[in-house]
Structure formats: structure tokens, C-alpha cells
Amino acid sequence: MNGLGLYVPGCSPIHRLPAGVKLLVLVLVGVSSLFIRGPVAITVAVAIALALYLVAGLGLRLALRQVWPLKWILLFIAAFQWWARGWSSAVDVVGVIVLLVLLAALVTLTTRTSALVDTLITVCRPLRLVGVQPERIGLALALGIRAVPIVAGFSAQIRDAQRARGLTSSPRAFAAPLIVKSLRHADALGEGLAARGLD
């Protein structure tokens, strides 16, 4: 699964923390971020987050890459906050977003996908009371992850076939056969699941 996921292998203390602990800390920081205000507090908090990247052996470059796609919306928010409420408010709002994106991405980068799936199934255990089977959620995740390369393969086939017939790529001529082909594959997959005793 490595190569497909975002996990970066390592053996730092952050890598070795249980997934549940990391997620709990993330939730706690998320809730308490409502109370992180003022340029000093924000700067310290972001500095701690960046230090954690170094502890995890990920480097500041990777940290920057987590926030870079947000540059335009963050710039827009900063400009609006500055205009509406002053520069201190701009630092607060943008700083908290940067902090939470950095920490959430840190959890993803240092936790194996399989560990997160196991944690998700554990968290979903109370849903048994409303008729949801946690094991079914695990199976759905496994099937969904497996479906990504399958459908990507179908889409490559369809594009090749269209190119061979000299068709230009229109989204409509591409997506309709892709979905029909995928639904037929789902029929076969469903029979396979039924054969394994899934009712």
C-alpha cells in the first residue's frame, strides 16, 4: 500500500505513537484552537508544529508542501480579515488554519493506513447499536481502496480504445462507458462477495 498512500515510513517517536493517541491529540488541538489567539500564541503553536515535523524526520519542505495548495484562499482570507478586523485577526485566523492543516497532515504522514483503518473500525464500534456492523465498514474500505486501481485501469483501457478509433476525448464519451464497465465489474464482485457468505 506504500506508494499509493501518503504515509512516510520512519521510526521516530511520533511514528511509534498509537494512531488513536495521535487522533485524540489532533481533536483536542482542534477544539482548543478556538482559544489560541494573539500573534505570540499563534507563532509559538505553528513553531511547535514545525518542530514536530523535524522530530518525525520529515523536514520543513514537506511541511510547506502541506500548506502550499492553500496559498490563494489563505491570502484572500488574510486580506479580508485585515480589511474587516485588523492585522491581528488576520494572523489569528490564517495561523489557526495553517496549524491544524500541518498537524492533521502530520498524523497522516506518520501513521500507516492500516493502523488508521483499525482505529476507524474501533471508533465505529458504538454504531453497532444502530445496526451498522463495524467489520462491514472495514470490508467496504478495503474494497474501495482496491477499486481505485481497478477503475483507473478501466479508464486507461477506454481512453486507448477511443484513441484507436480516432475519437477526441470528450468527458461524456469517456465517463459513460467507464461507469457501465465499472457497474458490470461490481456485479461480478458482488457475486464473489455473496459466494464468500456475505448476505
Added chain:
Amino acid sequence: MFLRVWVCAGSVPTRSMTREGVTSVTRGVTTLAGMAQGEAGSRGPDATSGAARGLAQVAIFAGIIAALGLLPAVPVPGMPVPITLQTLGVMLAGAVLGARKGALSVLLFLAIVAIGLPLISGGRGGLGVFATPSVGFFLAWPIAAFVIGWLTQRRGAPYSIPWGIGFNVVGGIVVMYAFGLVGIMLVGGLSLPAAVAAVAIFIPGDVIKAVLAALIAAPVHRAYPGLLVPRSASPKAVGPADGAA
């Protein structure tokens, strides 16, 4: 445990079925009986019943949403930003699979993103995606698919493109932007006009996608009938075309 299920799900059904038949004759016989029943049922209008098939459809459609997001963004003449096809997949999930399965497949896709697969358009993924100002849009995706699916199912088969476009606009634009704007206002501390200004650039692309999703859903329902209940058989049928010649 997770890895075993994963490997298991990837194997070819026919081959492993013979393997199972060899190891356990009794189980093989029950399976065959069940399959024969399923085969007979799959010709009727209730072809969508069956938990196994439903689960497979939900999982495969999560893959379709991912595959559409992996495609490069399409530049459209006269539009400021190229349009990505991922939300097309969200609209199609509702328009093709219906309310419940459509919403579940979008939810499954978001769960796969959350556990660390970079499948959001532009190669983004992980928990960080849900800390961005766009979080309202992501949380609206399953709801949008549900609304589109509910309206599409109410209308029933045959799939109508004009109605389909309307349903896609209601779910894929009205619902989507209602949640998306609230999200961006809360996370970014923006006023409503500022939030609208921040996302307005994407609205033309979403209108194009709402039309495109209906144009795609129509041939899909023609080539793969059984997902929508015929309108004459549906007690909850709506629309002015009822009983029209």
C-alpha cells in the same frame, strides 16, 4: 486482518469459487443455490437488491470518483479556472446509484481520503484536507449525492435529461454551496459576500458539470437498466410527463 481482506477482495471470483467448492462441498452447494436465485432476481426491476451487490457498487463508485479526480483538469474557453471532474463523480454517484448507495459511495471515498490516500483532485489527501476552509464542500458531497439520488429515484425510469439537470443543480450546486459557504465563513471568519466572492469563480464550472452529469447518467441508465424503478410501477411517481403519450 485488514490486509487479508484486501487481498481476498482482489482475487478473481470464479477462480476462488472453485477453490472454496473444493475445500467445503456443503458451502459450495449453498453458494450455488444462492447464486442461481440471484441470477433469476437480477432480471427483474429489483436488480439492485442484495447487500453484496450493493456493497460492490458502493465500493466501485468510490473508485470512479477517485478516477475522475485523477484526470487532469479540463480548461474551458472563456473560463478563469480549469474544471476538475471530481464533483462530476459526486453528482453521478447520486444520479446513477440513487440516494442511499450514492451517498454511501461518496462517504466511502471521503473515508479513503481521510485515512491517507491522495485522491482529491490535485493529489491532495489525508486528514489535512478536512482542516482547510473547503471542508464544508467536502462534508456536503455525500448530502449532495443523497439529494440528487433521492430526486432521481422519485422521478424513476426512464431517466430524463432535463429533469436530471435540474436535480443535479439542486443537489450539486444549491446544497453543495450552502454547506460550502457556511464552512468557509466559519473556518475563514469571512462575511457572506466575501465567502461568495471567494467561491464564485467555480460556479460556472459546476453548472457545466451538472449538465454533463445528466448527459452521462442517461446513457448509463440505458445501458445498465434496473437501477431506477420504472415510473409507471412507482407509487410515488412525480412530474408532468405522467401518462403522456
